[in-house]
Amino acid sequence: MAQALTVLIIDDCLEDREVYRRYLLQDREYNYTILEEESGERGLEVCRQFQPDGILLDFLLPDLDGLEFLEQLKKQAKAAMPAVIMLTGYGNEAVAVQAMKRGVQDYLVKGQTTGDLLRSTVHSAIKNAQLSQELQRSEERFRTSIENMLDCFGIYSAIRNHRGEISDFRIDYVNAAACEFNQMAKEKQLGKGLCEILPIYRESGLFDEYCQVVETGKPLIKESLIYTSFDKTKAFDARITKMGDGFVASWRDVTEKKQAEERLQESQRLIERIAETTPGIVYVYDLVEQRNVYINRQVNKLLGYTAQQIQAQSPEFLPQFMHPEDLISIAIFFQKFNSAKDGDILENEYQMRHANGEWRWFFSRDTIFTRNADGSPRQIVGTAFDITERKLAEVALRQSEERYRYLSDAVPQIVWISNAEGECEHINQKWDEFTGQPIEQAMGFGWTEIVHLDDIPGMMEKWLAAVHTGELYEHEMRYRSRDGTYRWHLARGLPMKDEQGDIIKWFGTSTDIDDRKQLEAERHRLLQLEQTARAAAEVANNTKDEFVAMVSHDLRSPLNAIMGWAKLLRTQQMDTASINNALETIERNAKSQATLLEDLLNMSRIIQGKLQLNLGKVNLAAIVAGAMETAYPSAHAKSICLESVVDKSIPPIRGDWNRLLQVLGNLLSNAMKFTPSGGQVEVKLLRNGSNAEITVSDTGIGISPEFLPHVFERYFQGDRIHKQSGLGLGLAIARHLVELHGGTIEVASPGVGLGSTFTIKLPC
Incomplete structure (x- = not known):
């Protein structure tokens, strides 16, 4: 879309105004609104009302001459001066030059002005004026920022004693303003203790406050502090903020101010030095004047021209440098800046003729440098690098890739090409045949839809490592086939690099290794x-x-x-x-030997799966009573207190009387065996939800934590068993019998010497 601009034509000759209007309205790049006036006073009035972007001004007007008009326009417009182009008669160039010194952007000689010349002059003048205004605003913002900065800045690290207490702060960095404030050279401060060279910080209590900042992380703001050093008293504002095991401090000497102009000049000198040492061409291009207003010396090395020769060229000479195929594209490229924001970087590739006649490829990166008063871009700053060798390599690469594509379709493996970022640029027909995903859907990162989700993190880790090292990429992952199943593939990729060693493409294969996996x-x-x-x-x-x-x-x-x-x-x-x-x-x-043999026979039956139950209605309370009677003589002999708590309301269950009695008798026998004289054994029969719960608790020698998980294993005995008889089968048999009844048996013990508790749960 053409940019809208307003141009005021001030000329008392109607025929000339019609010519200028016709020329401007033929412009395809800009959409002009044309305003016309015959006198200077009327022209000034129109400027007050409409604020045109540009003015075509006849030097000789009925009421004012061009110089008088300019003086009044400056007073009226103040800083926002529109672009003014002076129209002079033949031979009045000297007058026009005087006018340009007073703010006119350019001049045209009547009778020698063509449509192209008028349009290009108007473009350049308006863009120059806009960029000049933007430059002025930018410089004003920059100066304001410099004025608002705190003058002094320092970075300090905590010095801690052997107890971890802060004893001082090491000076890691101080700027020039801080050195001037302290009246001490930087080399005499760096690495030294703050309180060592400036005891006033400890004496005034600031050191303790700085310690609080480091220990608590809470910033410190101090205003109008009075500081006396070297017989001079100064007042300053300070801001202290924790950084690592230390702090950063900024403070302003409110007794005097730094001049922002010195910093700006130093910055400009630094920029100029950087520009001159940059390997590429650095330039500032004026979109209105259509010429380079600045270009560094590298242009001589890369194009064979001096910077002065390039800057002296007018827009008419552009076709001599730019390749014919790029003339239109470069104009379109410049138009993109109309919609670009500050900070946007636009890239472009084009060919330019070297002084020796050879065409060279260049790659440029440009951003807006200044704007016109209306906000349109005026000047752009950019860098250009010779990429001829790269372009030739790309042509050769494209030709090679064509041959590669034909070959890849004949290979039974999946063959692929990706760019440096991993976006697929080519994949052979084997991919479609195996996955069912169309080739066009696999392009870019579409191929990742076929990779198993669990394999993507590992794939990305290997890929990033290969990109970082520039070495072979190799990884095993699963691809989804047409039928929805996943098969393992080995993906291997080789990087292709340019002359600078940067990866530009990856060539790879994916081989089905599912059978091997x-x-x-x-x-x-x-x-x-x-x-x-x-x-x-x-x-x-x-x-x-x-x-x-x-x-x-x-x-x-x-x-x-x-x-x-x-x-x-x-x-x-x-x-x-x-x-x-x-x-x-x-x-x-x-009897003891018979018991041992019976345990062996029972365990043999359990292992062979031949142990059977004689099921019937069983009263658990009666079983508890029977087991207690059997155990009583042993308890009496060792003076063990044998007690029971029985809930007689528990209904009979379906089970084997003898086997359940065997289980409970075994638990009581163990309790008697491992409980010392004078101890206590307690049996409880209670209801717990849908289960009948029998617990046998003793105050015996207990069970060690490492043995507890193995209590019910066959043949396994803890250290305590070695002091007693038995084969270590009783508890294993008990667990099996309980499980045959659909129940569970568990053991708990706080530890050695603290007794143990066995719990049987049987479904009611």
């Missing part, structure tokens, strides 16, 4: 099973050996007693009391 997974599974089985076998062997040794010992002990007393009986030299004692000992050991 399945074999690896199966091999790993079998290996895990083999290792698990081997470990279990080793444990079983060790357990078996320990068990055989234990069974041999526990069966041999009662057998030795039986055989020993039997031999004594055969001597027939014993009195009646000794005979009775011998028979009781033989009977007791025989």
Whole structure:
């Protein structure tokens, strides 16, 4: 869309005004609103009402000459002067030059003015005026910022003693204003303690306040502090903020002010030095004048012209430098700045003729430097770099890629090309055949839709690492096939780099490795099973050996007693009391051996799955009573207090009377065995929801935490068992019997010496 501009023509010649109007209305780049006046006074009035962007001013007017008009226009417009183009008769150039010194942007000679010349002159003049106004506003903003800055600035780190207390602050950085404020050179301050070289900070209490900032993180604001040093008293405002294990401080010496102009000049000199040392061409281009108002010396190296030669060229000479194919595109490029914002960077590529006649490719990055009064861009600042070698490489690359694409479609693998960011630029037909995703949908980042979601984080990690190092990219991931299943693929990509070593493309393949992955997974599974089985076998062997040794010992002990007393009986030299004692000992050991054998038989039946229950209605209260009667003699013999709490309202359950009695008897037997004399054993039968809950608690030796998880394992005995008889099968049998009844059995113990509690839960 053409930009709208208002132009005022002040000329007492109607024919000339009509010519100028016709020329301007033929402009395709700008949409002009034409205002006309015959006298200077009327022209000034129109300027007050409409504020035109530009003025075509005839030097000789009926009431005022051009110079008088300019003086009044300056007073009237103040800072916002429109672009003024002086119209002079032939031979009046000297007058026009005087007018330009007073603010006229350009001049035209009547009778020698063509339409193109008029339009380009108007464009340039208006843009110059707008950029000049924007430059003035920019400089004013910059000066204001400098004036508002605090003059002094410093960075300090805490120095801590061996107790972690702050003893001082090391001076890490101070600016020139701070050095002047302290009346001390920077090298005499850096690395030193603040209070070491300026004791006034500790004496005045500021040091303690700075410590509070570091310890609490709360900023400190001090105003109008009085500071006396080297017999001089100054007042300053300070702002202290924590940074790491220290603080940053900024303070303003309110006794004197720095001049912003010095900083601006230094900044401008720095910019000029940077521009002259930049490897590319740095320039400021005036969109209105259509010429470079500044260009650095690199133009001589890259184009063979001096900076003065380039700056001296008028717009008419542009076709001599710019390639014919780029003349239109460069004009369109300049138009983009009309909608650009400050800070926007526009990029462009074009060809320019070297002084030796060779065409060279350039890449430029431009941004708006100044604007006209109406906000339109006036000047742009930019850099241009010679990319001829890169462009030639790109042409060669495109040709190579064409051959590559033909070849890739003949390969059974998935073949792909992406740019440096990973956006797909080419993928062969194998992708469509396998995934069912059309090639055009896979372009850009569309291909990631086919990757398994669980594989994307790892893929991105490997990709970023390859981009960072510039080395081979290789990663295994799953692609979704046409039928919705996922198959493993090995993606491998090689980077293609330019002369600077920057990656410009990636060439890669994706190979189906799903069958190999399945074999690896199966091999790993079998290996895990083999290792698990081997470990279990080793444990079983060790357990078996320990068990055989234990069974041999526990069966041999009662057998030795039986055989020993039997031999004594055969001597027939014993009195009646000794005979009775011998028979009781033989009977007791025989029963013990029978119990051991019964446990072995029960465990054998459990392992073979042959242990069966004789189910019927069972009264749990009666079972508890029976188990208590059986356990009472043992409790009485050791002076153990045996108590019970029974809820007799619990209804009968379906179960095996003898097996449940066996379980409870086993728990009570263990409780008696591991509870010392004078201890206590308590049995409770209570209802807990839909379960009947039987607990057997003792005040015995307890169970260690490391043994607690293994209490119900076959053949497993803790350290406490070695002091008692048994094969370590009773609790394993008890758990199996309880589970056959649909219940559970658990154990809890606070620790060694603190007793234990077994809890049986049976469904009512």
